[in-house]
Amino acid sequence: MSSGKRPTLSGERRAGKAAPKRQPKPAKSKPARAARRSRSAPARRRRGGPLGWIAAFIRLLMRVIFGLVFRTALIVCLLIAGAVGYYYTTLPPVEALVDGRARGSVTLLDRNGDVFAWRGEQFDTITSTNDVNPNVVNAVVATEDRRFFRHFGVSPRGVASAMRINMREGRGPLSGHGGSTLTQQTAKLLCLGDPYDPDSGMSEAEYEEDCRRTTVGRKIKEAIYAMAMEARYTKEEILTIYLNRAYLGGGARGFAAAAERYFGAHVSQLDPAQSAMLAGLLVAPSRYAPTSSLERAQSRAETVIRLMYEQDYITAAERDEAWAHPAELSAAAEARAGGYFADWVMSSGPDFLTRNTTEDVVIGTTLDQRIQRAAEGALADIFEEKVREGSEAEAAIVVMSADGAVRAMVGGRRSKVSGAFNRATMAKRQSGSSFKPFIYAAALDMGHSPLATVVDEPWCINVPGSGQYCPKNYTRDFKGRVTLADALKDSLNVPAVKVSEAVGRDAVRTVAEQFGIVSDLANGPALALGASETSLLEMTGAYAGILNGGRSVSPYGLLELRIQGEGEALMGQDGGYGERVISEHAARELVWMMSRVIDGGTGGRAKLGDRPAAGKTGTTSAARDAWFVGFTADYVAGVWMGYDDNTPLSGVTGGGLPAEIWHEAMMRVHEGMEVRPLPMDVPQQQVAAPAPQQQQPQQQAPVYQGQTQTAGNQQQYQPQQQQRQPDNIGERILRDVLGTILGGGN
Structure with missing residues (x-):
């Protein structure tokens, strides 16, 4: 009978084997449990809810983006490295990059063999930075790239700073300040390895303008080229290229040429003030050239001096000395624009050897700088003393020898000019x-x-x-x-x-x-x-024929033209005596007749004291032009005065102001010269x-x-x-008749 308890179920024991005893599980330590809980907790959060799904998606997206960026950056770096390597292989030795001029230079010498003007792009080689005064290098680095000796060709900090300044000033990020390093500027001067091709259809000016264009693509190429230069050349070699190729105004290419051009000194002799003035030209060579405006050039140099002091290149004493005594143009440099005479001589030779020469050319001329200064001074003094202030009347002077050799030429009241309208030859x-x-x-x-x-x-x-x-x-x-x-x-x-x-x-x-009056005659x-039109140069040359005994002359200024460094001249004298026009006796009688114009006629104001002179006044209809042309036994001079727009002169005749200008010029020209009689026959x-x-x-x-x-x-x-x-x-x-x-x- 059941006792009321559920019977215990148990399996039969297998013969010969005892049931194994169950071993109690070991107690787990607290750190182990905590570690498992910390591992299982995130798993439970990832598995739970929409937020977990979003977080997982973001993490996946970030891993993809990072991978793409990394791979893209790697590819870009490889491409840049390849481009840098390519440009590295194309870069020639430094010596081949020193002189990159497409045009040559023209040096003009006066009758005594002294330089009085330069044309084209003057150049003098700097073989290394050791040829240059340290003041020059310091001024350039302080002004253009203070971190030049520390960067690898590109300065990200400089680019970012330049973009910020441009945008703050209301320009585009690439307009205005470029943030370029000196190496990048050198790359730009090299036009990134693309040489000028005269057959390209572009002029040299257009080519250089194209090289200076700033676009994103060109900026990238410039940076790559700069890094290749840093890999190929030393810092000193890059500076050498830059100092040779930078344009510094006044026709000077490179710091050596500019030192000669402005100061008449070698680049190794420049003091801080002179160095600062040259470095200051880099920002705008034409605007700050001391031959254009010495005041502007000195003001810009003050800024460069301050930068040199702030960067510890000069002491406070040197700074104060440079500020107190700014650089001045040498006396020769002031006159070496060449003026109207240089322009005229340049036009008398073939273009391929003068204005468009690819060689360095030397031209010997007939100019006498003493006589040139006399003519310029006489014109300036008469206008200052006897012409009302604000008058726009102009004047021109030509002085020549009896054989037509032009000794001085003033084509207008402004004499320190180049490329201006020359009233002595063009009017x-x-x-x-x-x-x-x-x-x-x-x-x-x-x-x-x-x-x-x-x-x-x-x-x-x-x-x-x-x-x-x-x-x-x-x-x-x-x-x-x-x-x-x-x-x-x-x-x-x-x-x-x-x-x-x-x-x-x-x-x-x-x-x-x-x-020699070759203009159309009435x-x-x-x-x-005198109803016919002619130029002052023609008229003065014609009077020279009267002085020399009746032979025609062709006014000339060029004596010889040769390639620099070569002894044999390519061209000789381009003018001089021509055929006889009238008999010598007739010419000598005419000289006597013309001497009476000055001694007691309409040209009395031109009288030169006890020095015999002859000449003739000229005044045209409505007094639009006033002339005085005359000569002594030594020189012929012509003066024209009038307005460029043909406005009539007020109270001026040839015997008035033109005769006075002629008198003043010839008195200065003949100062200290022996008094000689005129070659004349008294009838x-x-x-x-x-x-x-x-x-x-x-x-x-x-x-x-x-x-x-x-x-x-x-x-x-x-x-x-x-x-x-x-x-x-x-x-x-x-x-x-x-x-x-x-x-x-x-």
């Missing part, structure tokens, strides 16, 4: 009465005497197609019968036209052209009064006897009824009209 203006000597030259060459007479009276000539032409004298009165010498002395218009018509306009035109009777009183028929005309004064005059007195005589049979129709016409015009009738 074509009416010559007025300064043309009259060529009329009398033609008459004298035909055998007429300076003492022959002509009647100054109201007179008209019929011009086919235009009607009557009635010349008037400047004074609006008439002198009656006068000699040719007096007609020129007093610049009488009616006698000038009469003589021109008598000898023939073609004859006058031929004489003027052969003397065809009508107004030819005699003697002649009374011609009747000539037998069929006899050829004698080379003596023509016979006119009336008064003649010697050099010292006057005498009345009534010679008979010379009679002979005309040989041809031309002579018959000439006789009739001479009889009616020079004889006193109309």
Whole structure:
């Protein structure tokens, strides 16, 4: 019977085996339990809820992004390394990068062999930084890249700082400050390895402008190229390239050329003030060039001096000394813009050896710097003392020897210029009465005497197609019968036209052209009064022909042209004496006639004391142009004055301010020189006897009824009209004209 308890179930025991005893589990230590709980807790959080899913997704995304960034950065680094390696292999030795000019230079020497001007890109090699005064290197580094000796070609800090400044100033991040290191600037000067190709269709200026463009792509390429340079060259070699290739204004390429250009010193001799001025030009060479504005250049140099002091390159004493005594241009440097004369000489040679030369060229010239300073000083003083303030009137001066060698040229009131409008050579203006000597030259060459007479009276000539032409004298009165010498002395218009018509306009035109007036000459009777336009250089050269005895000259300034370092000249003198135009006796008589213009005629203000001189005044219609051209036994000088826009001059004639400028210039030119007589023949009183028929005309004064005059007195005589049979129709016409015009009738 059941006792009420559930029977215990148990398996049968297997024979021979005892049941194993259950071993109690060892107690787990507290640290182990804590560790398991810490491992299981996150698992429970990852497994729980939407937040866990989001967190897991973010972690996965971050791992993917990190992997992509890492791989991309690795690829970029490999590409940069490859590009740097490629440019590394293309970089030539330093020596090949020192002179990268596409154009050569032109050095101009005066008549004594001294340098007076430079053109093109001047250059002088710096072979290493040891050739340069440490002040120069310090000034450049302090101004352009204070961390130059510490970076690897690119300065991320400098780029970031530049971008921040640009954006703060309202520009684009790449506009304005570039944050470029000196190495990057050198890479830009090398145009990133792309040399200038003249056949590319770009000018050199356009090529350089393209090299300076700032774009993201170009900035990246510039950085890569800079790193390749850092790998290929030492810091000193990079500086050497930079110091040679940087443009510093005034046509100077490199610091050695600039030191000579501005200070007349070697680059190894520059003091802190001079070094600072050159380094200051790097930011804007044309604007800060001391030849453009010394004040601006000095102001910029003060900033560079401050930077040098702040970076411990100079002491406080050196800083104060540089500020107290800023760099000054050397006396030679001030004049070495070359001015109008240098521009004219450059234009006289072939372009491929002057303005577009690829070689370094030396040109010997006729310039006399002493005479040039005299002409410039005379013009400046007369305008300062005798021209009202604010006047825009201009003037020009040319001084030359009797063979046409130009010794000085001033093409305008501003003399320290380059490429400016040259009023001495480019301006074509009416010559007025300064043309009259060529009329009398033609008459004298035909055998007429300076003492022959002509009647100054109201007179008209019929011009086919235009009607009557009635010349008037400047004074609006008439002198009656006068000699040719007096007609020129007093610049009488009616006698000038009469003589021109008598000898023939073609004859006058031929004489003027052969003397060098190559401009188109008027065809009508107004030819005699200088209605034709010509340049001051042409007119002065024509007067040189009168001084030298009647031979034409071609004004010239170039003596020889050669490649620098070579002895043989490629070009020789480009002008000088030409063919004879009038007889020597006629020229010497004309010199006497022109000397009376200064001694007692319209050119009295040009008188040079006891030094003999000759010349002629000229004033054009409505006083738009005023001239004085004349000479001594040593030099010929021409002065023109007027307005560029042809505005009439107020109260100015050729015998006024132009004569005074001429006087002042020639007094300075001849200072200390021996007084020499003019080469002239004073005519003697002649009374011609009747000539037998069929006899050829004698080379003596023509016979006119009336008064003649010697050099010292006057005498009345009534010679008979010379009679002979005309040989041809031309002579018959000439006789009739001479009889009616020079004889006193109309």
